[in-house]
Amino acid sequence: MIGVVAVLKVQPDKTADFEKIFLDLQNRVKANEPGCLVYQLTRSRTEAGTYKVLELYASQDALKHHGGTDYFKAAGAAMGPLMADRPEIEYLDAVE
Amino acid sequence: MIGVVAVLKVQPDKTADFEKIFLDLQNRVKANEPGCLVYQLTRSRTEAGTYKVLELYASQDALKHHGGTDYFKAAGAAMGPLMADRPEIEYLDAVE
Numbered sequence: 001m002i003g004v005v006a007v008l009k010v011q012p013d014k015t016a017d018f019e020k021i022f023l024d025l026q027n028r029v030k031a032n033e034p035g036c037l038v039y040q041l042t043r044s045r046t047e048a049g050t051y052k053v054l055e056l057y058a059s060q061d062a063l064k065h066h067g068g069t070d071y072f073k074a075a076g077a078a079m080g081p082l083m084a085d086r087p088e089i090e091y092l093d094a095v096e
Numbered sequence: 097m098i099g100v101v102a103v104l105k106v107q108p109d110k111t112a113d114f115e116k117i118f119l120d121l122q123n124r125v126k127a128n129e130p131g132c133l134v135y136q137l138t139r140s141r142t143e144a145g146t147y148k149v150l151e152l153y154a155s156q157d158a159l160k161h162h163g164g165t166d167y168f169k170a171a172g173a174a175m176g177p178l179m180a181d182r183p184e185i186e187y188l189d190a191v192e
Contacts, residue, residue, distance in 0.1 A: 001149050003148070005101060005148065016103075019191050022191070023191065023192075038134050038136075038152070039149070040097070040099060040134075042188035042189060042191060043188060043191050044143060044186075045187055045188065045189060050144055051189055052099070052101065054101070054134070054150050054188075056134070056150065070136065092140060093143065094137070094138050095115050095139050095147070096119075096120070
């Protein structure tokens with residue numbers, strides 16, 4: 001398994017738009033990707049506009065598939081103008 | 097739901113002992129805590145001895161229960177001497 005923590009920084013006045021787009025993406029991921037075991041948007045309690053996505057994938061192939069889907073690419077394009085900074089993505093190896 | 101990312105820094109020559117203790121804890125959490133939805137130990141790909149635990153709880157009560165179990169306290173005591181630094185625990189609010 002592979003873990004991902006994605007840090008997303010959103011412009012403070014764009015958070016409602018961002019959450020709507022991301023939750024639609026999250027629903028599509030959960031409906032279409034059996035190899036994506038966890039995909040959950042969370043909101044920082046201390047930094048306004050900062051979100052962390054907690055993700056777990058069954059395999060490297062499942063992670064690669066995720067990033068290549070049309071709905072992921074479309075959501076990325078839609079969220080781009082709402083962001084305050086570039087995403088920070090950390091990949092982690094599950095200990096099993 | 098509540099998310100947690102726990103950063104645990106382990107002495108480099110103690111990682112095998114740490115992983116054994118933590119995986120035993122992880123198994124107990126999964127077997128005994130229906131309110132803990134995700135509890136996965138992961139290893140940093142870039143910082144030797146650094147681990148991140150990705151966690152999701154159904155509620156604040158479930159998170160509180162987790163920290164109060166005998167097996168959590170026992171694992172914490174057993175891991176203490178293996179650590180290189182204090183744990184950093186971030187609490188996050190799931191966006192739903």
